[in-house]
Amino acid sequence: MVDVDIALAEIVGKEHVLTGDAIGEDYTHDEALGAEGVTPAYVIRPSTSDEVVAIVKLANENRIPLTARGSGTGLSGAAVPRENGILISFERMNSILEIDTENHVAIVQPGVTLHELEARTAEVGMVYPVYPGELSASLGGNVATNAGGMRAIKYGVTRHHVLGLTAVLGTGETITTGGRFVKASTGYDLTQLIIGSEGTLAIVTEAILKLQPRLPLTNTVLAPFSDLDAVTRAVPKIVGSGVGPLILEYIDGMTMGAITHTNDLQLGIPDEIRESAQAYLVIMLENRSQERLDEDVEQVGAQLGELGALDVYVLPGPSARRLIDAREKAFFTAKAAGADDIIDTVLPRAALPEFFAKVTEIAQANGTFVVGCGHAGDGNVHLAVFQKDAEIRSRVLHGLFAAGMELGGAISGEHGIGHEKKAHFLELTDPVKIDLMRRIKQAFDPNDVLNPGVLF
């Protein structure tokens, strides 16, 4: 039996292996509301792919659970380590290795944050357009959860922007997948399989990301509606117009009240409109040309009027930015207000009215307060659930997930399953699919060392 302490220190140097009290509290959890922190046996901070390979081999030979961690901003507990396990923190593997302006790709290590990538791509007039709420999130974590965010309505999610990976299997073998191209039909798409697998199939040590030309101009329209149904019915019409919004968010009246209050946001909406508004649509448009942008804003404004908006406000740049920021921080606003859980069910966008009726029914039947906002264009609903009693809360969550799935949806649109939603995932998913996924897991990680306890 190898001495794990010594072996790990040999791989990365003693100063990059933390144990016991040297392990800070931050390493024990992510941002999932329900998750209990867990202190792992080791935190290790590799600086190269080769070091990661050596760590995985050691873990595989000694059957030690391995959990990868980027910035720890996840919302499903997938970065919470095992008590007897090793947490690989990618804080030192945080380099943008290349911005390739000919092929329009960035090559990044897993610890690079969205914020850093945004700054570097801006310098060359490009953009990595996936925009989950939290810019301190790491690209490794984004790949692991298939992160989404507000701009998915135009650009898609992480899955649509990762062209290739270098990844270490549970056996310690390294594979490279994909490349600096957007298409291939050359065997199974291992890139796509690893994306969204929450660290259970492989540990990503490098990613090739697709960049887009950065369009310089944006404008934002805010439209209050007297009820949530009208909002959700408006969404397919706006998408169908071909105007191609960058952002198409709904915010319910309660959530809008909370985020404007918390962020001291003045949007210039008259009191009488605010009082009768039950829900809002926020639509951001982008363009290369001011003239086209203005035309598009006018077109969307007119369409919103026809679709029953109480009024239409074109927000000045700073107000728009503050509203979008506040919306991004809705999670923290809900958390501060005492929310006990946040879910992000996804469903066919046309099923949103029916789903919201179900939400109200389930909330009322269980004496639970449920409010939300979300990516209306994608049918991805973020709901904050206020219910202290764990048993009732679990029943409410189960009911909400089941209602979404009955309408053709899935449990999570972008946060993932992790540890937090595993019970619901296993209960509500066809066992044939679960068994198939377990066999796929086995193909990548025969000894179940990669993030055991997540998903299954």
Add this chain to the structure above:
Amino acid sequence: MVDVDIALAEIVGKEHVLTGDAIGEDYTHDEALGAEGVTPAYVIRPSTSDEVVAIVKLANENRIPLTARGSGTGLSGAAVPRENGILISFERMNSILEIDTENHVAIVQPGVTLHELEARTAEVGMVYPVYPGELSASLGGNVATNAGGMRAIKYGVTRHHVLGLTAVLGTGETITTGGRFVKASTGYDLTQLIIGSEGTLAIVTEAILKLQPRLPLTNTVLAPFSDLDAVTRAVPKIVGSGVGPLILEYIDGMTMGAITHTNDLQLGIPDEIRESAQAYLVIMLENRSQERLDEDVEQVGAQLGELGALDVYVLPGPSARRLIDAREKAFFTAKAAGADDIIDTVLPRAALPEFFAKVTEIAQANGTFVVGCGHAGDGNVHLAVFQKDAEIRSRVLHGLFAAGMELGGAISGEHGIGHEKKAHFLELTDPVKIDLMRRIKQAFDPNDVLNPGVLF
């Protein structure tokens, strides 16, 4: 031992099981140039998913190879059946089950053709924007090969437009994946894994396809260049401009000569320009607004001039359509001209000049004639190889694939591996990846009944 004849007839009715001489020649091959036709033991024509399940169960229990076939327009031999096997032809499962204008999806059976889907979506102002050359191709086949085509530069490939599947595993178990939404983080993405797996993982019986708003206006620009290098160097610049072309194709001088001659195409290019043109770029733009389209055409035209085009022609609608059609049919032109194989290597688009230098070197060293055209914006090069000697041809192909892979590419961008490129695929791919793919295959199809001999 069950009597397979009787069992198959019980599943679909006697008239839909063909054997012996009743099996037409069409069923024995696809369009792959090198493929030998193979007559299977049975051709079976199911009409429902349940019948497909019963067929797969029977095949699995009796270890009979099963090959699925749509329209048979594939170029890699993946629809060529096994001699002792069953060919499932989807000619009767050819219904568009729904066009959902609220969620912007189409639900189709595998035998639906692109042509039928194009007609039906046009009626409601939507479009399924994946556009491989052959509109008689089936959606089932498109899913199996991850078909691409000219519009991938703007819209991506099949992979980016399939939101969910109903699919039968090798065990006869049915799974449904994804749904009428564009994003999910709920376990492994089985949809993406099945797409492009060439019938080796599961048999697709239904697909949910993402539709886009149909933009009514297009315009096409043709630009001759004095050398191929200038063309490939221009491509990243045009993509980077943000103009968002619908099509961005290159056609080498030899191929342009052949397709204009074969199709009796008059493009109005003066002789002196045609004589000095070694390669052409074809750029199609689309828009909702005539004014914007005209502006974009002007912008691209000016940019092409700066990038060294000998001249820039805006093609009238009918000429443009005929040129694009002729380009789509370049495969058949090459075939008629006696091409012995066609490949579709994909590589980083900025590596195209270096790749073309390699192509010339390999062709000359082997006394072989190689010409081409392709999806320049995607780095996807279609090369027609004229070499009768099978051994030399194999050496040339191997050299071309190896050269592409050394530059960071992959063997096939959109045609797939099938039987035809399997030897090169297995020789040139990292054995760790091949072994992993074999284990994944095992997870879906433990008895290796689904399209055995394809990929592996």
